Amino acid sequence: MDCTALLDKIKTxxxxxxFTGFGIAEARLDADQAHLQDWLAKGQHGQMAYMARHGDMRAQPELLQPGTLSVISVRMDYGTDPEQAWTTLASSDKAYVARYALGRDYHKLMRQRLKQLAQFIESEIGFFGYRVLVDSAPSLERALARNAGLGWIGKHTCLIDKDEGSWFFLGEIYTDLDLPGTSLAPQGYCGTCTRCIDICPTAAIIAPNRLDARRCISYLTIEHQGSIPEEFRKAIGNRIFGCDDCQLVCPWNKFAKVHAEPDFTARNRLDEASLLDLFAWSEAEFLRRTEGSAIRRTGYINWLRNLAVAIGNAEPSSEHMDALREKCNHDDPVIREHAQWALQQLTAKLKI
Ligand code: SF4
Ligand code: SF4
Structure with missing residues (x-):
């Protein structure tokens, strides 16, 4: 079988x-490495020290997996109904969870499927060296996917496909096969649009393709440890785990497909849960309900911290204030401080 026929078979x-997208890129990212180094040098990665620790490895696949010559890049959709997302965002007593985290943690599912894809290739061509990645090791997955023809990197720094938008996960197979690269998809379809920059609640997109993670709600609610800087708390609104605003407004997402993967269906009614219901979860309940979910990663203390901020941004009600008063006595000083801040916000609104 010739190479083109083989690649068609693998893609099929x-x-x-x-996987709704498939492409191959050469394992070189020189320009993206310079962009990464500049971003790190300016400290725009915040507390994500692992980004700096593995900077070179991210941009040079052969450092992570010696012998890597080509990278197979795939994507899997997780799109949902955008109207429902907007409705939840507009309901200040409800919790907004980033769409990618509503269902089962995608890492395990995608890794299994990528292994199955690698095994299929092996059944076709015999033994070859490979490693599958889904956020599991340092890699510039968006740049690799762009080079593999899966789209362009938008001004909000996510990858966009002109026919399917940006609601998808990415995964890679690093291989020691010298495969022909897929042609680059047309680039630069953002044009003069600035919708994502304009809507960002915390002005985290400081320039096209430049995100200051320290200002981004996704970073602040998931990666950031300790106290959330007060300047961002009101802007966080009811977003308790991640933020999707820049993708929700992107015009290319009108072409996004709603996912067909049962594992990505919302669990625990997380697409419409009330802040108070989630704030009432004990640690044991948090651990039980978030088993197999990406939300576990944030930990119970950050979960309560984020919910306290969101309740502080809700309408004042006796239920909200009672729940916050109770957490003002929490063992953890971060929870106490955020609950006190939130209580002050609600009290101030009552006085207006
Ligand atoms: S995820 Fe939210 S906070 Fe972060 S850049 Fe996008 S709109 Fe801004
Ligand atoms: S909202 Fe506009 S500028 Fe931002 S990524 Fe989408 S097309 Fe590009």
């Missing part, structure tokens, strides 16, 4: 595994 098989 990838579709049966649920």
């Amino acid at each position: 098989h990838s579709r049966t595994l649920g």
Whole structure:
């Protein structure tokens, strides 16, 4: 079988595994490495020290996996109904969770499917060296996916496909096969649009393709440890885990497909849960309900911290204030401080 026919067969098989995009890139990212180094030098990665620790490895696949010559890049959709997202965002007593985190943690599912894809290739060509990645090791996955023809990197720094938008996960297979690269997709379709920059609640997109993570609500509610800087708390609104605003306004997402993966369906009614219900979860309940979910990663203390901020941004009610008063006595000083801040916000609104 010639190489083109083989790659067509692999691509077709990838579709049966649920991957909606497939491409191949050369394992070189020189320009992106310079962009990464500049971003790190300016401290715009915040507390994500792992980004700096593995900076070179991210941009040079062969440092992570010696012998890597080509990278197979795939994507899997997780799109949901955008109207429902807007409705939850506008309901200040409800919790907004980033759409990617509503269902089962995608890492495990995608890794299994990528392994199945690698095994399929092995069944076709025999033994070859490979490593599958889904956020599991340092890699510039968006740049690799762009080079593999899966889209362009938008001004909000997510990858966009002109026919399917940006609601998708990315995964890679680093291989020691010298595969022909897929042609680059047309770039620069953002044009003069600035919708994502304009809507960002915390002005985190400081320039096209430049995100200051320290200002981004996704970073602040998931990665950031300790106290959330007060200047961002009101802007966080009811977003308790991540933020999607820049993707929700992106015009290209009118072409996004709603996912067909049962594992990505919202669990625990997280697409419409009330702040108070979630704030009432004990640690044991948090651990039980978030088993197999990306939300576990934030930990119970950050979960309560984020909910306290969101309740402080809700309408004042006796239920909200009672729940906050109770957390003002929490063992953890971060929870106490955020609950006190939130209580002050609600009290101030009552006085207006
Ligand atoms: S995720 Fe939210 S906070 Fe972060 S850049 Fe996008 S709109 Fe801004
Ligand atoms: S909202 Fe506009 S500028 Fe931002 S990524 Fe989408 S097309 Fe590009």
